[in-house]
Amino acid sequence: MSIHNTNTIHMYNSGGADEYIQHAEIEPETEKWERLFHYIEEQIHQDHSKRIVEFGSGCGELAFMLQNAGYDVIASDIVDHFLDEQKRIGISSVKRFNFLSDDFEEVFSSKADLIVSWRNPHLDIEDMMKLFDVAYDGLNDHGLFIINFQNADVHPEAELLPNGTKYNNKILEDKKTKEKRFYAYFTKEDIDSLRRDLFSVEEYHTEGGSEKKNWHVFTLKKTESRD
Numbered sequence: 194m195s196i197h198n199t200n201t202i203h204m205y206n207s208g209g210a211d212e213y214i215q216h217a218e219i220e221p222e223t224e225k226w227e228r229l230f231h232y233i234e235e236q237i238h239q240d241h242s243k244r245i246v247e248f249g250s251g252c253g254e255l256a257f258m259l260q261n262a263g264y265d266v267i268a269s270d271i272v273d274h275f276l277d278e279q280k281r282i283g284i285s286s287v288k289r290f291n292f293l294s295d296d297f298e299e300v301f302s303s304k305a306d307l308i309v310s311w312r313n314p315h316l317d318i319e320d321m322m323k324l325f326d327v328a329y330d331g332l333n334d335h336g337l338f339i340i341n342f343q344n345a346d347v348h349p350e351a352e353l354l355p356n357g358t359k360y361n362n363k364i365l366e367d368k369k370t371k372e373k374r375f376y377a378y379f380t381k382e383d384i385d386s387l388r389r390d391l392f393s394v395e396e397y398h399t400e401g402g403s404e405k406k407n408w409h410v411f412t413l414k415k416t417e418s419r420d
């Protein structure tokens with residue numbers, strides 16, 4: 194785990210999560226969640242037998258929608274405030290899981306058919322590499338990995354870490370938590386090097402912002418087991 198992820202978790206634990214939860218209550222992103230929900234249903238052909246695990250579920254909106262639609266879904270996070278919120282809204286299966294250091298099968302008992310990692314923009318390239326390995330090992334053969342990344346093409350101001358990560362440290366003026374937040378940006382080529390030969394691309398598009406380019410969205414399919 195990089196120092197950036199450690200700092201992010203610290204930020205969420207010291208007020209950032211409560212603020213995120215309050216914000217989601219005041220301004221629920223209903224349309225965005227519905228779009229994601231339908232996208233996921235499309236990718237799994239509404240197959241309710243699929244076992245779904247979400248990484249970094251935050252307030253749990255997506256997992257809750259999937260659960261209500263009858264899918265077998267487990268929400269997870271590493272920040273207790275978020276886990277409490279997921280339980281409070283009624284998600285029945287919630288696990289404490291650090292997607293960069295915990296063992297998938299120990300926590301979730303068996304492999305998944307779909308793993309979703311949505312809006313986890315605070316991970317550098319080495320964290321991302323690890324996340325891809327964890328998702329690969331956590332999936333059944335031909336399982337799907339749905340993940341989005343902030344697009345480097347719309348952040349020409351980004352700086353460069355020695356390990357090649359394009360990033361910014363931002364203080365969000367509208368947030369009470371005035372700690373700097375690390376945001377990483379990726380090009381489509383970066384993501385091709387991250388997925389290596391572990392995953393093939395099932396679907397790709399960009400979305401968000403006036404030009405619909407702010408985020409890369411990928412549905413990746415696990416290739417044959419490497420062992």
Ligand SMILES: C[S@@+](CC[C@H](N)C(=O)[O-])C[C@H]1O[C@@H](n2cnc3c(N)ncnc32)[C@H](O)[C@@H]1O
Pocket residue numbers: 198201202205248249250251252269270271272275290291292293311312313314
């Ligand atoms: C920007 S929030 C996104 C939450 C939710 N997916 C959404 O789209 O609203 C990032 C989430 O990832 C979680 N997270 C960050 N690092 C993590 C880690 N190493 N393991 C598990 N969860 C992590 C945070 O606690 C937070 O809930």
